[in-house]
Amino acid sequence: MEEFLSEKEKWERVKAQVRESGPAVLLAIALAAAGVTGWRWWQAHLDAQRLAAGSKYTQMITSLAQGDRSQALTVLGDLEHNYPGSPYTDQAKLLAARVYVDQAEFDRAESVLRDVWQDSKDKDLAIVARLRLARVQIAQGKPDNALATLAGVEGGAFAAASHEVRGDAYFAKGEKATALKEYQSAKDGSTGTDTPLLNLKIADLAADSPAAARTATAAATPPAK
Numbered sequence: 001m002e003e004f005l006s007e008k009e010k011w012e013r014v015k016a017q018v019r020e021s022g023p024a025v026l027l028a029i030a031l032a033a034a035g036v037t038g039w040r041w042w043q044a045h046l047d048a049q050r051l052a053a054g055s056k057y058t059q060m061i062t063s064l065a066q067g068d069r070s071q072a073l074t075v076l077g078d079l080e081h082n083y084p085g086s087p088y089t090d091q092a093k094l095l096a097a098r099v100y101v102d103q104a105e106f107d108r109a110e111s112v113l114r115d116v117w118q119d120s121k122d123k124d125l126a127i128v129a130r131l132r133l134a135r136v137q138i139a140q141g142k143p144d145n146a147l148a149t150l151a152g153v154e155g156g157a158f159a160a161a162s163h164e165v166r167g168d169a170y171f172a173k174g175e176k177a178t179a180l181k182e183y184q185s186a187k188d189g190s191t192g193t194d195t196p197l198l199n200l201k202i203a204d205l206a207a208d209s210p211a212a213a214r215t216a217t218a219a220a221t222p223p224a225k
Contacts, residue, residue: 053079053088060092069099086135088122090129097132106140117149134165143172158205160190164198171205 007178056079063072074098079089086126093112100109113136116129134146153162167182183202215216 007143012049043131049086050088053083056083057076057088057092059093064095072096073098085121087120087122087125090116090125092123094125094129097129097136101136101139106136109136110140124157131158131161131165134169137163138168138172141172143169146172153191160186163189164201167201170208175206176208 016134017058049197056075060072060075060079063069063075067091073096076092079086083089093116095113097109100106100112110133113129113133117126117133120126120129130149134149140166147166150162150166150169161188163182164211167179167186170176170179180202183198183205186204
């Protein structure tokens, strides 16, 4: 049929199709343009949010450096209210927990560390919060809770730290052989970055209980092939 149409008839058909589909085409173009504009606005909004949250975090650090704990905690409240999903808010909570620990306010430290552990979108920050929470629980006299908090924290960059904190928990329970085993695992997995304190813990336990030292050494030594 198409081949029998004259050039004029073909042109008229094309114009009719444009008239019919033109509004839909224009709408599609408008939606695409709006999408691009919206995306750019959202990215600019996120950048502004990051800058504002970062500025608040800096204010908190400055307030603490000046000894103004009250102002620092006020800034933390602003961060929690206005930027709840920001990594700067998570960092501020970790900083607040340190302040609470320094004042022996362990319950408050436990609360903010648990928030970071459970709510942070940053997996590394969540693990840092778990390690610090476990230390707080040990300080509270709750080593079993600390071990439960650390359950599942295995391998990776935090392996050595998690072994050391587990060692502290077992030591608090009076299980020195297990504590020494955990300390030795921390040292073995530290890639040369173990602290003098960790070495002191190992030396003290080894000197205090030769039997525990032998048990830990045997457990850490792979079987001969």
